[in-house]
Amino acid sequence: MRRFVIIGQRASASPDFSLADLAGSSGRLDVLLRCLRAALLVSHGLRRDTVVYLVLLGGASAPRSLRIDGASARFLRPDERSLALLVQKSLAAPVAGAGFSLVRPGVAVANEGLAAVLADLGPCSPYLLEEHAPDLREAALSLADPVFFLGDHQGLDPASGARLAALGASAIGVGPVSVHADDAITLVVNELDRREAASG
Amino acid sequence: MRRFVIIGQRASASPDFSLADLAGSSGRLDVLLRCLRAALLVSHGLRRDTVVYLVLLGGASAPRSLRIDGASARFLRPDERSLALLVQKSLAAPVAGAGFSLVRPGVAVANEGLAAVLADLGPCSPYLLEEHAPDLREAALSLADPVFFLGDHQGLDPASGARLAALGASAIGVGPVSVHADDAITLVVNELDRREAASG
Numbered sequence: 139m140r141r142f143v144i145i146g147q148r149a150s151a152s153p154d155f156s157l158a159d160l161a162g163s164s165g166r167l168d169v170l171l172r173c174l175r176a177a178l179l180v181s182h183g184l185r186r187d188t189v190v191y192l193v194l195l196g197g198a199s200a201p202r203s204l205r206i207d208g209a210s211a212r213f214l215r216p217d218e219r220s221l222a223l224l225v226q227k228s229l230a231a232p233v234a235g236a237g238f239s240l241v242r243p244g245v246a247v248a249n250e251g252l253a254a255v256l257a258d259l260g261p262c263s264p265y266l267l268e269e270h271a272p273d274l275r276e277a278a279l280s281l282a283d284p285v286f287f288l289g290d291h292q293g294l295d296p297a298s299g300a301r302l303a304a305l306g307a308s309a310i311g312v313g314p315v316s317v318h319a320d321d322a323i324t325l326v327v328n329e330l331d332r333r334e335a336a337s338g
Numbered sequence: 339m340r341r342f343v344i345i346g347q348r349a350s351a352s353p354d355f356s357l358a359d360l361a362g363s364s365g366r367l368d369v370l371l372r373c374l375r376a377a378l379l380v381s382h383g384l385r386r387d388t389v390v391y392l393v394l395l396g397g398a399s400a401p402r403s404l405r406i407d408g409a410s411a412r413f414l415r416p417d418e419r420s421l422a423l424l425v426q427k428s429l430a431a432p433v434a435g436a437g438f439s440l441v442r443p444g445v446a447v448a449n450e451g452l453a454a455v456l457a458d459l460g461p462c463s464p465y466l467l468e469e470h471a472p473d474l475r476e477a478a479l480s481l482a483d484p485v486f487f488l489g490d491h492q493g494l495d496p497a498s499g500a501r502l503a504a505l506g507a508s509a510i511g512v513g514p515v516s517v518h519a520d521d522a523i524t525l526v527v528n529e530l531d532r533r534e535a536a537s538g
Contacts, residue, residue: 158358161417168417181491181516216518217361217368218418291381313528314535316381318416324524328513335514 148196153229165196172320201251211244264307271309348396353429365396372520401451411444464507471509
């Protein structure tokens, strides 16, 4: 199973953003939605072996987290508005207790941030996507249970960075140019696809 | 200079689509807008060495084409709605005569399809992105003046395919999984970035 965790420093943890001005009203949730598409969607389908976590650290309800599981999610479309509507509806669902609660098929919400995600992940091989880090094409990558952590367009907040350092996440980079987070995910996914194909 | 040509079989050539239902009302122009982002935008900026053509073969005004030049375009934001608004305003501008006419800084419109694009490209090294084609990581790629042609989520229409075959475009693939067109562009751009960095 492949898992991706995208941490949005100001991404809205509450559903009170406008679909007509997503980039302006949601703390740049649009960045995270593009990451979701890059990780989970392929031509005419979903990657059933992939789980995406969005950590939402912005707005009055923060922190909260979403988990979208490619094995059981349904009706995901690649356009940003459709994905924004899915997140908005999921964030509006009542959630109680600790950890992740399922709010629709394949989609769960937690009233916590990175702590809930790390508890949910359990044992795994953690990687942190960073600029200028060792190239993923040359890196040893676990194909069994890799987890890739990414910041948003502003990078990582210091608290999240410290947690991931404590977790022992290996830093990897995707190339010589500083690209959008969703492009970095596309490049990681392609590298994993290639290695899985090569290993039969 | 790097150039990308994305051919939308049903993408709207007229501005009469709804921003509130882009995927449903524009002949899947959203697919082409994601390609535009992948080709032209990097973290906090534009790729000044890149030009993107969108060939719009859908709707009453078809065929028409757009050209977006990273060297002179301004105010491009990565979210789909912003890019859709840019395309909508550009398609609404009056354009007369043959070939591309500038309708705003860096953005030009032609009242023709692929023929206008091929005339505008001039001499170049053409490549066609295709599934199951030879891997781009192993391919000889021109760094001087490559042009990459892509279909949309439905592939290429037969007429466009025949034109590109006549042009002698080399087929290249991006990996073992069938991915979205924007992901394919991200993978091409990364390969070019790596080769340029390696060649100094």
